Amino acid sequence: MIHVEGLTRKYGSFTAVDDISFECRQGTVTGFLGPNGAGKTTTMRVMVGLTPATHGQVTIGGHHYREIPNPGRHVGVLLDASAQHAGRTGREVLLLSSRTMGLPDSRVEEMLERVSLEPAEAKRTVRNYSLGMRQRLGIANALLGDPQVLILDEPANGLDPAGIRWMRDLLKGYAAQGGTVLLSSHLLHEVEQVADEMVVIGRGRIVARGTRAQLLRSASGGLATTLVTAVDNEQLHRALTVKGIEATAAGASLRVSAEPIDVGRVAAEGSIVLTDLRAGNEDGLEELFLQLTADSQREGAPQQPAQPMPEGVNP
């Protein structure tokens, strides 16, 4: 639905976005990940025609954004939740957008309810909103025109854990009904549970793309990894070794270089009781993300707290 083709955006000699291409399919949520300043926002701004591309193009449903009549009815946009007039009430912000799009005023109340902004809160000026409330208002604004595509820049920023879960459910439901979602974040955990596919960007370039499972696999150097816990780990370890599958102890679990299905088969054959069996190295994704974007972190001023590199992972 969203096609980014060879997109480059330069500011003087600085290249904010460097020849990136990806697409977001209908009915899916695409996570756009990268540290601050990696080019996520610039890419999204180009998508909605606020910033011209230096090279390349973005089409949404086969159209350039600027050519879509009344674009709010097709593409919901949230670029910056703080970009609202501090002196307007939340309801007024939505009313202006709603009237611009030519929607009935009742749509505003529906959206306020949808994002759980209380009537009393909607009457307050945005000046008195917490960042989380501004995000909810921004999401309401994006959903107003009942669009088929959502483009959200850091929508989870400032939301509390309950808010993040709420947004996750909302976006999943939206995609399940055939909507297309692109959401950006600099925090992996905000995105990994909701995104069907992830695009990781660093220093204006795409450094990794794929589903969570694909990224996890690349986190383990292209090999399948399984984390398994049995009532008797020793017994399982022996059974795996017999089959020629490598396993190492990892805390209370075993890290196995095989697909979960193979580990499960081995356990079933040996009648070994498992208490936990899951794909990949859960921490691996976080490590991968840091590692992939490590080159793009500003030297001397890391964006993320420095984390020790795990053994066996060579940057």
Added chain:
Amino acid sequence: MSTETLDLSSTPAIPFTRLVQVELRKMYDTRAGRWLLISIAGLTGLVLVIQLIVLLVKDQSATLGSFGAGANIPMVILLPVLGVMSVTGEWSQRTAMVTFALVPSRGRVIAAKYVSALAIALIAVVVAYVLMIVANLLYGAFSSHPMVWDFGGAFGIFLVFLLYVISLSIGFAFGAAILNTAGAIVVYFVYDFVLPGLMELGAHLLSWFHSIRPWIDFSNAQTPLQGGSSVTGQQWAHLLVSGSIWLGIPLAIGIRRMLRAEVK
């Protein structure tokens, strides 16, 4: 069904009138905007009250036109501020991101803003006349002098409208060129209070300047609009030429900037 394209066939474009309505609403839906409108009307009323008291105390004769001159003073100073804010509000509060995402054609947004500013100028004319008429009625009630209703006809009202439109447009132009409320207001006040003095000084010191001054002094050229009922061809020409310099150029720079500026 599951097509990867957007069907736009049943989506009409946003009509211009709707954009104007929304832009007009933006002028009064914030506390700052509302208070500016209220204070423009309030200050105009206050100036007329003071004028009325002075006239009555000194027992001087006055006409509707005298009150018109009084009402124009606060209007001409404050309408440009409104013009500035109608543009810069979007930038300083960063709502331009939302506005231009909903209406990617910036030219239409700018045009809608300008038309809504013209609507405000029209309302300002109505408010000014209502206040002037009230002032003149009170004057008639309390003064020994007779009331004089020198309306100047439709043309006189049109001149006042034109004066207010020019005032709002100057603010609009500076707002668009500078895209910052405080900066634009400061530049406007320098322009409005310092420039006429410089013109005066230049005309005194340089004889060649004195002869071209009517063509470049925009502030002087607006004088016939104030309470006049007739404007000569040469006065129109002065207004047009000086106006293209002092209003046309900033407006062109401003519109160009708004069309191109990166919305942050």
